[in-house]
Amino acid sequence: MPQKTINGTTIDVNEEGFMTDHSQWNREVAAGLAAEEGITLAGEHWKVLEFIAADYGEKGVVPGMRRMNKVGGIATKDLYTLFPDGPIKKAAKIAGFPKPASCV
Amino acid sequence: MLMKKNLLILGAGTAGTMMANHLRKKMDLNQWSIKIVDQDPKHYYQPGFLFMPFGLYSDEDVVRPKRRLVGGRVEYIEAAVDRVDPDADRVLLQDGSVLDYDILIVATGTRPNPEETEGMTGSGWRKDVFEFYTYEGARALREQMAKWKGGKLVVHICEMPIKCPVAPLEFTFLADWWLGERGLRHVTEITYVTPLSGAFTKPTAAKILGHLLDEKKIHVVNDFNIARVDNEKKAIVSWDDREVPYDMLVTVPVNMGDPMVERSGFGDELNYVPTDKNTLQSKVKENIFVIGDATDAPTSKAGSVAHFEAEVLTENILRHIKGEPLKPDFDGHANCFIESGHGKGFLLDFNYDLEPVPGAFPVPGVGPFSLLGESQINHLGKLAFKWIYWHVLLKALPIPFIDHRMSYRGKKIPKELMKAKV
Structure with missing residues (x-):
């Protein structure tokens, strides 16, 4: 399992760069992972990341787009502005959760 | 006289009809009365919708009266449900009447919601924008296909999960074959547009089916999350501003559970009922069970799944009545024929733990069907299935050799997938 050090914290990641141990995650790690995607985290980003964390805690899976809209109150358009090209995947990565499973 | 207890089934589609027919044979009907409620008098053989646009099935092939498919000693009620009141163990109908229950089975399915996507039901709806997941939709598409002279045909999926997730691929393969037969393939550009990163949801099958799309010269656009249909420009537009132009769009609209689930206050964001994926007991209340497309279980929304679930749920209803612990026996088993055109087909067999693999x-070792391989017999199996559906499946009669538990035997399982308990 590969490891990397981001803003002073060593994290375990999979081959696609998703964290495999959420206990290693902190806000500095998030900022570092976001920077790798060319994103500077601001308040609006944190609102999304915090919703993912809360919902993951409750459901055990990364919420999909519709759940972000309906339960999180975050519009799809805004998600694409905040996390361009695949917002759910990117936000999940920065929030330190697994890559969202494709549906069945 | 002793008051009978009530088992109430909401929905007389594939799953609800099978449950009624299982339970009327297994329950003590001196103590229990079984009622089933549905608002639509017609039962559709939904897999047949796929064949209608190509004139392969007629209207008559796919319709039967619902009431007749539910066997004797079950009370059939034609009515629309307003909502379930789990605290009072009762169901409120839209006509104001009330049905009390001791056990409730929710089998209200899922349906396409084209109005969920901006512009989809706009000026082009059923003129150059079509779907084939409803009887009306399949018929409208058949009329348009007959007039087709060539151009850009776009087959598109809005959002997962969808009912019968292989159907859009099958439609694409059949369109390729059908256009070839009519000498229109060379003047038709076929594009397959999907929100997924591959051709299918499961990696091994995605690779094989993706290769087939390639072979048939079908363009694939991946990771496309639709924002709107632009009826003026005749293009679908994604949230990241990509556009795919069409002359005919055949889309699979957003699928959602019955609005009744939302009115009852226990659905998720797509109106699916939170359900224990192994016992099929709802997470709403211990006397509410869920089957078929209405559940939020992470397996395909398909008739084969409902068939396998029905066997487990029947056993668990009987256990619930006796006060015994429920069996966590449903493994997510799904079994899907895929039409690939030219009289051939594929067969997929998978569950929660193992994705579709060859075999x-x-x-095991004999078949006659080949898993994840293209063959004529798979296609014949799909055609034979219509008879099996009406005469065996809905009547809750057993299908020889096919168990509700997926078999790991006869499958060539790649090493990296061995995590599944074999």
């Missing part, structure tokens, strides 16, 4: 089915 032979149902008899």
Whole structure:
């Protein structure tokens, strides 16, 4: 399992760069992972990341787009502005959760 | 006289009809009365919708009266449900009447919601924008296909999960074959547009089916999350501003559970009922069970799944009545024929733990069906299935050799997938 050090914290990641141990995650790690995607985290980003964390805690899976809209109150358009090209995947990565499973 | 207890089934589609027919044979009907409620008098053989646009099935092939498919000693009620009141163990109908229950089975399915996507039901709806997941939709598409002279045909999926997730691929393969037969393939550009990163949801099958799309010269656009249909420009537009132009759009609209689930206050964001994926007991209340497309279980929304679930749920209803612990026996088993055109087909067999892999089915090493391989017999199996559906499946009679538990035998399982308990 590969490891990397981001803003002073060593994290375990999979081959696609998703964290495999959420206990290693902190806000500095998030900022570092976001920077790798060319994103500077601001308040609006944190609102999304915090919703993912809360919902993951409750459901055990990364919420999909519709759940972000309906339960999180975050519009799809805004998600694409905040996390361009695949917002759910990117936000999940920065929030330190697994890559969202494709549906069945 | 002793008051009978009530078992109430909401929905007389594939799953609800099978449950009624299982339970009327297994329950003590001196103590229990079984009622089933549905608002629509017609039962559709939904897999047949796929064949209608190509004139392969007629209207009559796919319709039967619902009431007749539910066997004797079950009370059939034609009515629309307003909502379930789990605290009072009762169901409120839209006509104001009330049905009390001791056990409730929710089998209200899922349906396409084209109005969920901006512009989809706009000026082009059923003129150059079509779907084939409803009887009306399949008929409208058949009329338009007959007039087709060539151009850009776009087959598109809005959002997962969808009912019968292989159907859009099958439609694409059949369109390729059908256009070829009519000498229109060379003037038709076929594009397959999907929100997924591959051709299918499961990696091994995605690779094989993706290769087939390639072979048939079908363009694929991946990771496309639709924002709107632009009826003026005749293009679908994604949230990241990509556009795919069409002359005919055949889309699979957003699928959602019955609005009744939302009115009852226990659905998720797509109106699916939170359900224990192994016992099929709802997470709403212990006397509410869920089957078929209405559940939020992470397996395909398909008739084969409902068939396998029905066997487990029947056993668990009987256990619930006796006060015994429920069996966590449903493994997510799904079994899907895929039409690939030219009289051939594929067969997929998978569950929660193992994605579709190559092999032979149902008899290991023998078949006659080949898993994840293209063959004529798979296609014939799909055609034979219509008879099996009406005469065996809905009547809750057993299908020889096919168990509700997926068999790991006869499958060539790649090493990296061995995590599944074999």
